[in-house]
Amino acid sequence: MEELEELARRCRVHIVNMVYKAQAGHPGGSLSEIDLLAALYKTQLRVRPNEPQWEDRDRFVLSKGHASPGMYAILAEMGFITVEDLDSYRVLGGICQGHVDMKWCPGVDFSAGSLGMGLSFGMGSAIAGRLENSARQVYVMLGDGEIQEGSVWEAAMAAAHHELGNLNVILDRNRIQNDDFCETQMRMFDIPAKWRSFGWNVKEINGHDMSEIVDGLNFLGTSNDGPSILIAHTVKGNGISYMADNPAFHGAAPNDEQYQQAMLELGEVSA
Amino acid sequence: MSKMGATRDGYGEALLQLASNPKVVVLEADLGKSTKSLHFRKAHPERTVSCGIGEQNMLLVGAGLAASGFIPFASTFAIFTERAFEQMRNGVARPNLAVHVCGSHGGTHTGTDGSSAQSIEDLAIYRTLPNVTVLHPSDTVSTRELTIQLAASSCPSYMRTARNKTPVLYEGREDEIKIGKGIKLREGTDVAIIACGVMVSQSLKAAEILAEEGIHATVVDMHTLKPLDSELINELVASCGALVTAEDHNIIGGLGGAVAEHLVSNTLAPLERIGVNDRFGESGQADEMLEVMKISTPYIAAAAKRAMARKS
CATH class of the missing domain: 3.40.50.920 (Rossmann fold)
Incomplete structure (x- = not known):
């Protein structure tokens, strides 16, 4: 657990560095998802960093593609890309495009950026795995604001209809979207009940507690009769005090002073 | 020129012929009887994916399949493909995934269903997307041949077919039909x-x-x-x-x-x-x-x- 927590801490440092250097991007959702991504990549995903296109790899689809700093951070820590590559975030010609893009960055399986698309793509990937009699799993990370897109529910219904036990969703329930708290933008009522009623296996966890995350990830991929969703309750901007639970840091970069404070809080510099 | 046929029937015939390739997968949105993918479904239900009445999901299921090495053919009415235009743009054309979309019942020739079913803008909108091949064949034979050629293409495509019959023009002239050649x-x-x-x-x-x-x-x-x-x-x-x-x-x-x-x-x-x-x-x-x-x-x-x- 400590190893995973340290991995997630280093990823948080990368995230803040990327967004600070670019003076643009999405730190909030990257920081809320990063504990989940660290555990997923380290304990579950069957992937080969030196062979990113390995055909029988598990697939990971970051549907909330704006939270790309989180994904680039874990890809760098896993060795798909280098830590130096992270400097190319949002830079012309850089492999770290503003939103994750399979044509630009090794280890990225889906070109995201428009919300509500990843689950459908994941469903196609899961059907492909089934047609090939492969045991590979597909993991799709959705944001909670993202599930306001109607197309998510087309995919949710279809995936359950086709009993895709190899399709798994991790929902980053950080309660904040672009303009404000989800509750003010579009109330979503009982999210677990919605997924259950669509035919999904549902489990809820604290998305910042590593032992709960690891347990939750073990729950995924074990169903034979249908898709599963892990609803991870998270805090947007988790790990940086002034970003935490603050809608202003959905898509804003820290200034010089805020950057110094973040590095202090992450233990990169001492007071 | 007495023999008549609807181009959508040429599409259905082509899918059946393509079925010998195990990578070919057919996606439907509850209009297989109309677009003529139903023949493939009857012969190969294991490689046919019903997406219900959900076109946005269908195109991206196709993208996921294409990214995993399959050759997906997705069909619905031309007009309903347009509902998934952004999926086509961002999820198919942009990553250049070879999903082949067939929009049947294109144009006013569609007839008595009226204006809601008569797409008059599909060719224009798909033409604006980089990487996308846009086809609109004239008879059953050319539709069949072009569809078969699409399976070997590495680019996504949009093909409009028609609901109603028109004269068969290319019987015995199959060799003349090539994507990109008038x-x-x-x-x-x-x-x-x-x-x-x-x-x-x-x-x-x-x-x-x-x-x-x-x-x-x-x-x-x-x-x-x-x-x-x-x-x-x-x-x-x-x-x-x-x-x-x-x-x-x-x-x-x-x-x-x-x-x-x-x-x-x-x-x-x-x-x-x-x-x-x-x-x-x-x-x-x-x-x-x-x-x-x-x-x-x-x-x-x-x-x-x-x-x-x-x-x-």
Whole structure:
């Protein structure tokens, strides 16, 4: 657990560095998802960093593609890309495009950026795995604001209809979207009940507690009769005090002073 | 030219022929009976994915399959593919995943279902997407051949088929059909009529009327709108010096638009465009709709004369 927590801490440092250097991007959702991504990549995903296109790899689809700093951070820590590559975030010609893009960055399986698309793509990937009699799993990370897109529910219904036990969703329930708290933008009522009623296996966890995350990830991929969703309750901007639970840091970069404070809080510099 | 067929039937036949390739997968959105993917479904249910009435999901399920090495063919009505335009743009065209979308029931020729089912803008919108091949074949044989060729393409595609029957033109001439190559069905040097889809047979009839008046028209089946056969258009400008385009589609942005765009950047020639005049359709029989929209044979013949009169 400590190893995973340290991995997630280093990823948080990368995230803040990327967004600070670019003076643009999405730190909030990257920081809320990063504990989940660290555990997923380290304990579950069957992937080969030196062979990113390995055909029988598990697939990971970051549907909330704006939270790309989180994904680039874990890809760098896993060795798909280098830590130096992270400097190319949002830079012309850089492999770290503003939103994750399979044509630009090794280890990225889906070109995201428009919300509500990843689950459908994941469903196609899961059907492909089934047609090939492969045991590979597909993991799709959705944001909670993202599930306001109607197309998510087309995919949710279809995936359950086709009993895709190899399709798994991790929902980053950080309660904040672009303009404000989800509750003010579009109330979503009982999210677990919605997924259950669509035919999904549902489990809820604290998305910042590593032992709960690891347990939750073990729950995924074990169903034979249908898709599963892990609803991870998270805090947007988790790990940086002034970003935490603050809608202003959905898509804003820290200034010089805020950057110094973040590095202090992450233990990169001492007071 | 007595034998008739609907291009959507050519699509259905092609899918069955393609089934010997285990990578070919068919996606449906509850219109398989109409788009004719049902034959594939009956023969290969394990490789047919019902997406329910959910076109946005369908196109991206296709993208996921294509990214994993499969060759997905997804069909619904032309008009309903448009509901998933952004999925086509961001999830299919942008990552250049070879998902093959077939929109059946395109154009006002669709008939009595009325304007909600008569797509008149599909060719225009898909033509604007990088990486996407855009096809609108004229008969069952060419539809079958082009669909089979698509399976070997590494690019995504949009193909419009038609609901209602038109004359079969290419029986025994399958070898002439190639993606990206227009086909000369008749040769003359006074004027060239470039048509697609159901308007190809209308244009052939127009050429017969013109011939009775001593006017010799070339008729081209431009089944591929993108990439456009610009070499052939240059040749027609040189040989005929006046052009007409004919399509069951809005005059904005379709075949006429594509040819006009080419002409303004190359050698100019008089061009008259026959198409739906920026209005929606209504309920009516297929042949009645071509009259109401002023795109049937006599209108094409008249446009040919106007184009000729503009030759300098």
